[in-house]
Each structure stands twice: as structure tokens, then as C-alpha cells.
Amino acid sequence: MMLNGVWALxxxxxxxxxxxxxxxxGISALFAAGEIPDPYFGRNEHDLRWIADRDWRATRSFTLxxxxxxxxxxxxxxxxxxxxxxxKVLSAQNVFRTYRVDLSEVAHVGENTIELYxxxxxxxxxxxxxxxxxxxxxxxxxxxxxxxxMIRKAQCDFGWDWNIALAPFGVIGDIELCPQSQTRITGVIxxxxxxxxxxxxxxxxxxxxxxxxxxxxxxxxCGQSITGVVAARNGVLEAAITLVSPALWWPVGMGEQALxxxxxxxxxxxxxxxxxxxxxxxxxxxxxxxxGFKFRVNGVDTYAKGANWIxxxxxxxxxxxxxxxxxxxxxxxxxxxxxxxxGGGRYEPDWFxxxxxxxxxxxxxxxxxxxxxxxxxxAFLAEVDCEVRETxxxxxxxxxxxxxxxxxxxxxxxxxxxESKENRDxxxxxxxRLNTQIERALRAVVPExxxxxxxxxxxxxxxxxAWHDDTAGDMHFWSVWHEGKDFxxxxxxxxxxxxxxxxxxxxxxDVIRSFTTENDxxxxxxxxxxxxxxxxxxxxxxxxxxxYFRFPTGFDDFVYLSxxxxxxxxxxxxxxxxxxxxxxxGALIWQLNxxxxxxxxxxxxxxxxxxxxxxxxxEFFQPVFVTIVPEGEMLVLKAVNDLRxxxxxxxxxxxxxPDGSSRILVExxxxxGPDVAKSLAGIATSELAVDxxxxxxxxxxxGTEANDHFMLRPYKSYDLVTADLKLEVVPNEEGYEISVTSxxxxxxxxxxxxxxxxFSQNVMTITPKTPAKIQFTPKTSGEVPIFTVKDxxxxxxx
Ligand code: BMA
Numbered sequence: 019m020m021l022n023g024v025w026a027l028x029x030x031x032x033x034x035x036x037x038x039x040x041x042x043x044g045i046s047a048l049f050a051a052g053e054i055p056d057p058y059f060g061r062n063e064h065d066l067r068w069i070a071d072r073d074w075r076a077t078r079s080f081t082l083x084x085x086x087x088x089x090x091x092x093x094x095x096x097x098x099x100x101x102x103x104x105x106k107v108l109s110a111q112n113v114f115r116t117y118r119v120d121l122s123e124v125a126h127v128g129e130n131t132i133e134l135y136x137x138x139x140x141x142x143x144x145x146x147x148x149x150x151x152x153x154x155x156x157x158x159x160x161x162x163x164x165x166x167x168m169i170r171k172a173q174c175d176f177g178w179d180w181n182i183a184l185a186p187f188g189v190i191g192d193i194e195l196c197p198q199s200q201t202r203i204t205g206v207i208x209x210x211x212x213x214x215x216x217x218x219x220x221x222x223x224x225x226x227x228x229x230x231x232x233x234x235x236x237x238x239x240c241g242q243s244i245t246g247v248v249a250a251r252n253g254v255l256e257a258a259i260t261l262v263s264p265a266l267w268w269p270v271g272m273g274e275q276a277l278x279x280x281x282x283x284x285x286x287x288x289x290x291x292x293x294x295x296x297x298x299x300x301x302x303x304x305x306x307x308x309x310g311f312k313f314r315v316n317g318v319d320t321y322a323k324g325a326n327w328i329x330x331x332x333x334x335x336x337x338x339x340x341x342x343x344x345x346x347x348x349x350x351x352x353x354x355x356x357x358x359x360x361g362g363g364r365y366e367p368d369w370f371x372x373x374x375x376x377x378x379x380x381x382x383x384x385x386x387x388x389x390x391x392x393x394x395x396x397a398f399l400a401e402v403d404c405e406v407r408e409t410x411x412x413x414x415x416x417x418x419x420x421x422x423x424x425x426x427x428x429x430x431x432x433x434x435x436x437e438s439k440e441n442r443d444x445x446x447x448x449x450x451r452l453n454t455q456i457e458r459a460l461r462a463v464v465p466e467x468x469x470x471x472x473x474x475x476x477x478x479x480x481x482x483x484a485w486h487d488d489t490a491g492d493m494h495f496w497s498v499w500h501e502g503k504d505f506x507x508x509x510x511x512x513x514x515x516x517x518x519x520x521x522x523x524x525x526x527x528d529v530i531r532s533f534t535t536e537n538d539x540x541x542x543x544x545x546x547x548x549x550x551x552x553x554x555x556x557x558x559x560x561x562x563x564x565x566y567f568r569f570p571t572g573f574d575d576f577v578y579l580s581x582x583x584x585x586x587x588x589x590x591x592x593x594x595x596x597x598x599x600x601x602x603x604g605a606l607i608w609q610l611n612x613x614x615x616x617x618x619x620x621x622x623x624x625x626x627x628x629x630x631x632x633x634x635x636x637e638f639f640q641p642v643f644v645t646i647v648p649e650g651e652m653l654v655l656k657a658v659n660d661l662r663x664x665x666x667x668x669x670x671x672x673x674x675x676p677d678g679s680s681r682i683l684v685e686x687x688x689x690x691g692p693d694v695a696k697s698l699a700g701i702a703t704s705e706l707a708v709d710x711x712x713x714x715x716x717x718x719x720x721g722t723e724a725n726d727h728f729m730l731r732p733y734k735s736y737d738l739v740t741a742d743l744k745l746e747v748v749p750n751e752e753g754y755e756i757s758v759t760s761x762x763x764x765x766x767x768x769x770x771x772x773x774x775x776x777f778s779q780n781v782m783t784i785t786p787k788t789p790a791k792i793q794f795t796p797k798t799s800g801e802v803p804i805f806t807v808k809d810x811x812x813x814x815x816x
Contacts, residue, residue, distance in 0.1 A: 092191025267294025270378030294417025
């Protein structure tokens with residue numbers, strides 16, 4: 019019996035009494051009841067922090083016909099007492115765990131009450147901080163609400179450089195009553211051994227039982243089954259099945275995502291998992307340069323293209339499966355094959371990883387520790403131990419699961435705080451205790467798991483600056499955004515694997531409209547400043563525009579250009595790093611999604627629509643891709659092929675003037691082998707006249723057709739002319755086909771529709787000779803959209 023649904027919520031002072039839907043959070047409940055305004059609108063956030071400072075109580079009743087049942091509670095957020103008929107049965111203190119409570123002694127046949135007493139998380143965190151024998155610092159810059167690091171709750175709930183700070187309370191998972199069974203399977207852990215053709219699947223199912231006789235079991239997988247009996251009362255059921263040449267699971271773009279049901283039955287308990295068969299190797303090996311970092315799937319080295327994932331919403335009550343699926347699908351649609359579940363959020367629910375399995379999206383899974391320092395006393399470590407074991411047991415079987423990573427940026431964080439700078443010994447030892455505890459708990463469940471101690475890291479036992487070390491391990495390369503370096507600086511490094519880098523932009527206009535009034539729509543308006551959580555972020559966006567562009571004309575031009583420069587920053591990095599393959603084997607953009615409407619590094623808007631950079635990502639993550647790499651006085655044309663077969667590629671490179679007139683410089687036809695980056699041609703920069711830019715297009719035998727441009731100097735130094743863009747819109751079955759023509763060179767041509775939907779491409783280089791045809795697919799049918807268009811000239815030369 020699910021106890022999800024409607025509960026009664028009241029604060030301990032008795033001021034509020036509203037309905038609360040579980041799973042859900044208290045702030046969403048207060049908003050739904052009309053007690054508070056929309057937290058995401060305007061500057062409302064700042065008037066709502068009192069909610070987290072109170073204690074709250076959620077109650078409901080339920081009827082039992084028998085009392086021998088267990089209560090399962092997942093995602094109690096966070097310091098929560100559970101009372102049944104007034105008797106306390108649980109004191110929970112870790113949102114990342116599932117708790118089980120035996121109700122047989124406290125419940126009765128008939129009506130019972132359950133109460134969740136939510137202690138103020140902020141007060142409890144502050145109390146723990148005060149009681150701790152030495153100060154445990156947290157990142158003030160990110161977290162307006164202090165001391166979140168003292169409790170096991172999503173760290174970004176206390177604010178982050180992209181998050182609203184509300185420290186919500188509630189329940190993130192299910193509350194379920196189950197009849198006590200004789201036998202209970204508590205996990206299904208699946209190991210795979212691939213020997214080229216055959217796959218041996220070893221299933222380990224820990225269980226508890228109060229049976230007095232032998233317990234029969236059956237494990238059924240891919241048409242085979244193993245049966246037998248176990249004599250033990252508690253233990254691990256273990257069996258292996260070997261399959262000959264089974265259909266394998268591949269990351270998207272490399273093959274199909276075959277998934278097979280695995281059924282494990284022990285006595286009266288059955289568990290089912292969907293298993294994808296794949297050999298997921300993580301290789302961090304010493305080489306001539308330093309330490310490599312790559313994934314090898316089914317024997318094939320795989321360039322990881324992806325982004326970092328943060329929680330789908332700041333308020334868990336607003337998260338839906340459909341919304342999350344849509345965000346992940348957008349990652350795949352932009353040619354990504356990996357997502358990093360970042361350590362300042364949460365372990366996601368089972369269905370999240372099911373979606374990733376289905377979509378072929380590899381998952382890099384952090385453990386939930388980020389940027390702050392953390393306690394390392396016995397009680398804290400005991401919580402961590404339970405959390406890690408439960409999480410690994412729950413998630414390990416997923417085909418998409420590629421890597422377990424100890425934390426986000428905790429090694430670097432040792433250098434950020436006065437306390438840890440002054441007494442590095444203490445904090446380094448505490449860090450190592452925590453990190454070792456995480457690794458031990460992981461290995462206790464899966465000895466052979468793919469493990470990386472921290473991100474970024476230059477490798478085992480290396481506690482140096484992995485942010486800037488491009489010889490070893492993974493990097494978080496933030497010099498362009500956080501240190502204000504030029505975009506070109508992305509080409510000064512050769513990462514082995516860049517697991518974080520990014521640039522910010524504003525949310526799209528429709529999203530901005532959703533949280534502002536007319537007066538707020540100005541880059542310096544207090545509401546827009548409040549919807550920018552990175553100190554100096556708006557100034558960095560504006561200042562970067564000065565470096566590269568003429569200044570935009572109106573507010574919506576500014577928003578447009580912020581997104582173009584966001585995409586340009588990412589493209590500069592990725593197109594170069596992909597050309598370094600196999601030295602560099604991955605680029606994960608910071609960040610995919612937003613938790614609320616905010617200016618941020620996300621390429622998707624809050625709500626899931628595509629910002630312009632997301633369209634650009636789709637282009638520069640294409641499996642067959644051509645780019646220009648400046649090398650001294652030369653511009654080198656490079657092709658990258660991520661496919662497993664060779665392709666024939668034809669590239670035309672021209673010098674084009676702002677009026678659209680152009681002359682061909684190079685035409686090449688080349689065969690590019692599987693999985694390589696290759697130089698195709700080079701031209702001297704001196705071949706370009708001062709007002710010429712490079713335009714180039716390529717076609718691949720795999721069907722790729724694309725084009726791009728490259729400028730030697732900042733855009734602002736070219737005298738662009740009006741391109742007189744014309745749209746011709748023809749309705750068709752899926753929506754609308756739009757033809758765009760221009761009378762001159764038009765850069766960063768971007769379409770906008772008055773209704774929600776997706777363009778087949780956007781952000782285009784259009785010349786009189788190369789018009790564009792775009793499909794627009796509305797999200798819902800009905801209203802006829804109005805299309806508008808911008809390009810660099812219209813937005814910045816007005
Ligand atoms: C990285 C992340 C986050 C942060 C982002 C942008 O370091 O790990 O902590 O939001 O940078 O600053």
C-alpha cells in the first residue's frame with residue numbers, strides 16, 4: 019500500500035495548515051494552497067527562507083487489516099522523526115537513504131496515524147556545526163543558507179551559483195507499506211564478464227528470511243533459468259549464467275540498446291531488473307603524457323560527449339518523470355552520449371537510470387559531496403557508509419552506469435578555506451577518511467567497480483591542482499568563465515578529459531517573461547540580478563560581449579547574444595578538444611539543465627526548451643565534424659570521425675565577405691578512418707583579406723551535411739551588412755517548414771517561435787548561395803506560430 023498522496027501539513031507553531039502531496043516538498047505545498055507566492059517569480063525567494071527555519075509536521079491515516087507489515091520510506095528530507103500512532107519509530111537523518119520500519123509492534127488493525135515530524139534542517143545543520151569539535155567550512159559564495167554540509171541533504175538546496183536557496187523539506191521518494199514476507203530480496207547486483215563472444219552474468223541477491231525450511235529460488239535471464247534451494251536465513255543468493263553471443267548494449271550512436279529482463283525469485287519474493295550487456299571499461303593508465311582517462315565500451319574506445327546533470331528542479335515536488343525524460347532526450351538529441359550526475363545534487367530515482375539505459379546515455383555518477391568540506395567523525399561516516407552501500411546496490415546493474423566518482427571538487431576545496439589553508443593536515447586527513455570510506459563501501463558491494471576518487475583529479479594519491487593539469491586525469495577547466503580568460507584560451511590546453519567547463523547565458527525570453535514584470539527586463543534590474551547566482555556573472559556576460567561583439571541593441575538582442583556567445587565559448591573548446599582525439603577522450607559541458615529560471619551555464623532552459631547554445635552543441639557534437647584549428651600562421655582544417663566505420667568526406671572552404679560574395683579556397687575529398695581526428699588541409703592566414711571570413715561546408719558518406727564559419731578577428735571588427743533575411747513558412751504534417759534566405763552573409767541566424775516547439779536546426783550561417791530549410795515541430799498542435807528571426811547584424815548593428 020502506497021502512502022503517497024494527500025497528507026495534512028502544519029507548522030509546529032500552528033500558523034499554517036495546508037494539504038501536502040507526497041512525494042513532494044513543503045514549499046510547493048504552501049504555494050499550491052495559496053499561502054505563499056510563486057518562489058520562482060521576481061525576488062520572492064528572499065521572503066521565503068523562513069519556511070526552512072521552522073519545524074513542520076505532515077500527517078495522515080491509513081487502515082490495516084493485519085499489523086505484520088513494514089514501512090519503507092525513501093528520501094526523507096532530511097532530519098525527520100516518524101511516528102506511528104504517536105510512538106516514534108524512526109529518527110531519519112539522511113535524504114539519500116531508504117529506511118525500513120517494522121510496524122508489527124506499533125500498528126493496530128483498523129485506522130492508524132502516521133506523522134512525519136520535519137525538524138528545521140537549517141537549525142539542525144547550525145546546531146551540528148556548533149557542536150562539531152572543529153569548524154567544517156562551506157562555500158559562502160554559493161550557499162546563502164549556512165552549514166548544509168553538516169547534514170546529508172542535497173548541497174545545492176542551500177543555494178549554489180545557479181540555484182535558488184530555500185533549503186526545502188519534504189519527501190523525495192515513496193512511502194510504502196508492505197506486508198512482511200517470509201523472505202525479502204534486498205538487492206540485485208549484476209556483474210558481467212565479457213570474453214569477446216560470451217558473456218557471463220553473475221547475479222548476487224542479498225536477502226533476509228525467517229523461513230525455517232530450505233527456500234527455493236529461480237533466476238531467469240535471456241531464456242535460461244537456474245533453480246535450486248538455499249538453506250541460509252540471511253545471506254546472498256548467487257548464480258551465474260553464460261550467454262553465447264548475446265545482443266549487446268551500446269552507447270547511443272554506436273549500436274542498439276538491447277535490454278533483457280532478469281527475474282530473481284526467492285521464496286515469496288521476486289525482483290526484476292532490466293539488464294544491458296556491455297563491457298564498460300574505464301581506463302586511467304599511465305602513458306607518455308601522464309595519465310589518460312577514457313571509457314572503452316565493448317572493446318571500443320568511446321569519446322564521451324555530454325554534460326553535467328543537476329537536479330531537475332530546486333523543488334522536488336515540481337519534478338515529473340515526463341519532464342526528466344524530456345531533458346535526457348534533449349541531451350541525446352544534441353548528440354550527447356554521457357551525463358554526469360554531479361555531486362552537489364542527489365542520486366536520482368531508478369527511473370532516471372532506466373531512461374539512460376533506454377537512450378544509451380552513459381552515466382558518470384558522483385557520490386553526493388561537492389565543494390564544501392565535510393565532517394569525518396564516526397557518526398557521519400557511518401551514515402555515508404549506509405548511503406553508499408544502498409546506492410551502489412540499487413544502481414550498479416544499470417547498463418548506462420559507467421563510473422563512480424567520490425566527489426566533486428573536494429580536493430581543490432581544501433585550498434579554498436582559511437581553516438583548511440591554515441591546518442591542511444587536519445582537513446586532508448578528514449577528507450581522506452571520508453573518501454576512503456566511500457571507496458570501501460563501494461568496493462564492499464562491487465569490488466571491481468569503475469572508481470575515480472574525485473573530480474577533477476590528476477590520478478590516485480595526487481592531491482594537486484587538477485583544474486589546470488592537462489596531462490593527467492580529468493580537468494575542470496574554468497579559466498575562461500571564472501578567471502575571465504579569452505575563449506581562445508581553450509586552445510591553450512590539451513585535456514585528457516574535461517569533465518567540467520562552461521559559459522553562462524540568460525534564459526530565453528519566454529522564460530524570462532515567466533518570472534519578471536515588464537520593468538524587470540533590463541540586465542541590471544534587481545530581479546535579473548537575483549536570478550543570477552554567480553557573483554559578477556551578469557557583468558562577465560556583458561564584459562565578454564565587449565571583447566567579441568558590437569553591443570546589442572535591445573534587451574532581447576542582449577539575451578540572444580548572450581546565448582550565442584555561450585555557444586561560441588563551448589564550441590571553441592569542444593571543436594579543438596575533439597580534434598585532439600585520442601589524447602583527449604571526453605568533454606562534459608557544465609551544465610545541461612536548470613533547477614529554476616536563472617541565468618546560468620545550462621544549455622537547456624528551465625522547463626526543457628532549448629537555448630540557442632543547445633542547438634550549437636548538437637552541431638559541434640555531431641559524430642562527423644569538421645573544424646578549423648589555428649596553428650601559428652596556419653589555419654588547419656580537421657575532420658573528426660567518431661563512427662566505427664570509415665567515412666568519405668567532402669569539404670569546401672571559401673573566403674566570404676560581409677556582402678556574401680565569396681571565393682573558393684580549398685576543396686578536399688578525403689577518407690577519414692574510424693574513430694580518428696585527421697588534418698585535411700591548411701591555409702595560411704595571410705590568404706584572407708582583412709574583410710574576409712572563412713565559410714566552409716562538408717558532406718559525409720554517412721549523410722552528414724553541415725556548414726560553419728571561422729573568423730580570424732573578433733566579430734566586432736568586421737563591418738557586417740544587413741542580410742535582409744526572408745522567411746517562407748509552409749505548413750506540413752509535422753509542423754512547418756521554414757526557408758530562410760539572405761541577401762548577404764548572415765551569421766548566427768536564429769529563429770524564434772511564439773509557441774513551444776523544436777527547430778530541426780537553429781543558429782545558422784546563411785549566405786545568398788546557401789539558404790537554409792528548417793523544420794519546426796510544435797510541442798502541441800493548435801495555435802499557429804509566428805516566427806521571428808535574428809542574426810548578428812540585426813542584433814548588434816542597429
Ligand atoms: C563547478 C561545479 C559547480 C559550479 C560550477 C560553476 O565547479 O562543480 O560547483 O556550479 O562549477 O561554477
